[in-house]
Amino acid sequence: MDKNLKEHLMSYLLGRLSCQDVAEIITEYLEGAMSLSNRIRFHMHLGMCRDCRNYLEQMKATVQTLGKLPPEPISPHVREELLRRFQHWKKG
Amino acid sequence: MLFFEWLTIALALPVIPPGRDESELLDGLRKGDEQAFAEAVDRYSGSLLRVAMAYVPSQAVAEEVVQETWMGVFEGLSRFEGRSSFKTWLFTILTNRAKTRGTRESRYVAFAEKTGSEDDDEWGGVDLDSFIQSGSKAGHWIEPPHAWDHGTPERLALSKESREQIEQAIEALPATQRQVITFRDLEGLSSDEVCNILQVTETNQRVLLHRARSRVRRTLAQYVKGDLG
Numbered sequence: 001m002d003k004n005l006k007e008h009l010m011s012y013l014l015g016r017l018s019c020q021d022v023a024e025i026i027t028e029y030l031e032g033a034m035s036l037s038n039r040i041r042f043h044m045h046l047g048m049c050r051d052c053r054n055y056l057e058q059m060k061a062t063v064q065t066l067g068k069l070p071p072e073p074i075s076p077h078v079r080e081e082l083l084r085r086f087q088h089w090k091k092g
Numbered sequence: 093m094l095f096f097e098w099l100t101i102a103l104a105l106p107v108i109p110p111g112r113d114e115s116e117l118l119d120g121l122r123k124g125d126e127q128a129f130a131e132a133v134d135r136y137s138g139s140l141l142r143v144a145m146a147y148v149p150s151q152a153v154a155e156e157v158v159q160e161t162w163m164g165v166f167e168g169l170s171r172f173e174g175r176s177s178f179k180t181w182l183f184t185i186l187t188n189r190a191k192t193r194g195t196r197e198s199r200y201v202a203f204a205e206k207t208g209s210e211d212d213d214e215w216g217g218v219d220l221d222s223f224i225q226s227g228s229k230a231g232h233w234i235e236p237p238h239a240w241d242h243g244t245p246e247r248l249a250l251s252k253e254s255r256e257q258i259e260q261a262i263e264a265l266p267a268t269q270r271q272v273i274t275f276r277d278l279e280g281l282s283s284d285e286v287c288n289i290l291q292v293t294e295t296n297q298r299v300l301l302h303r304a305r306s307r308v309r310r311t312l313a314q315y316v317k318g319d320l321g
């Protein structure tokens with residue numbers, strides 16, 4: 001069978017995902033919560049679609065960015081109050 | 093450098109104990125060691141405050157919730173068995189305090205009304221206006237996403253302006269979405285831990301995470317396009 005035809009037939013049988021579908025199930029993919037058949041369809045779409053590959057990379061980069069944001073320290077007066085309460089608790 | 097020279101300098105420096113690991117820290121707390129407590133406060137309070145902000149309407153109330161959380165630690169320390177990490181245990185105490193606090197705060201009602209409508213939020217995380225809705229190209233991107241270069245996360249995290257954009261995007265999220273993205277992506281908890289703390293199903297957690305991440309990504313995409321691109 002012609003390779004192209006085979007691919008088309010496969011994607012038809014598996015159910016082709018649109019870019020919108022990909023964007024809607026991307027977290028399912030990143031969370032490893034996707035069924036095998038959806039994962040195959042997902043990868044097939046990505047193999048053919050640079051836009052969605054970019055989207056996936058943007059999503060991963062977003063998560064990475066959020067992981068690089070340190071929390072702001074608490075204000076010194078709250079910190080002092082806490083240490084004071086700890087001393088109090090220790091005595092009580 | 094001569095050995096004695098080095099020794100003089102070394103002895104003159106204040107003794108800074110190396111960072112204790114979690115169990116050492118807990119031992120210290122149980123013994124009432126103030127150093128250990130100060131270290132625990134410095135290590136975790138920023139995270140606690142950030143999470144508290146996802147529950148209550150103001151910085152002042154969030155700070156009180158953080159204080160109450162540490163009070164809860166004093167009370168519960170002898171019962172803590174280490175089945176979860178110390179940080180996850182802290183978050184569990186915090187969310188309980190924050191929720192109790194939330195119901196007492198009259199302002200919380202306004203806050204909940206503003207942000208608590210996510211249960212009927214029909215929005216699936218992706219804007220329909222990002223995609224062609226009819227014709228042979230239906231389902232395709234209207235404005236295809238660009239490739240971000242490799243160093244983008246570092247650059248975004250270092251830029252004050254982009255950090256502010258991220259903060260605003262997260263603040264604008266419905267409360268439960270904000271809670272989930274804070275736990276998962278800012279604090280690095282696992283989905284199991286978050287499901288436990290929030291008492292939601294895995295699917296529910298994932299849907300909330302998806303919506304939250306999609307919105308933050310969109311904000312970043314606009315920022316990257318405008319300022320870095």
Ligand SMILES: [Zn+2]
Pocket residue numbers: 018019020022045049050051052053
């Ligand atoms: Zn696509």
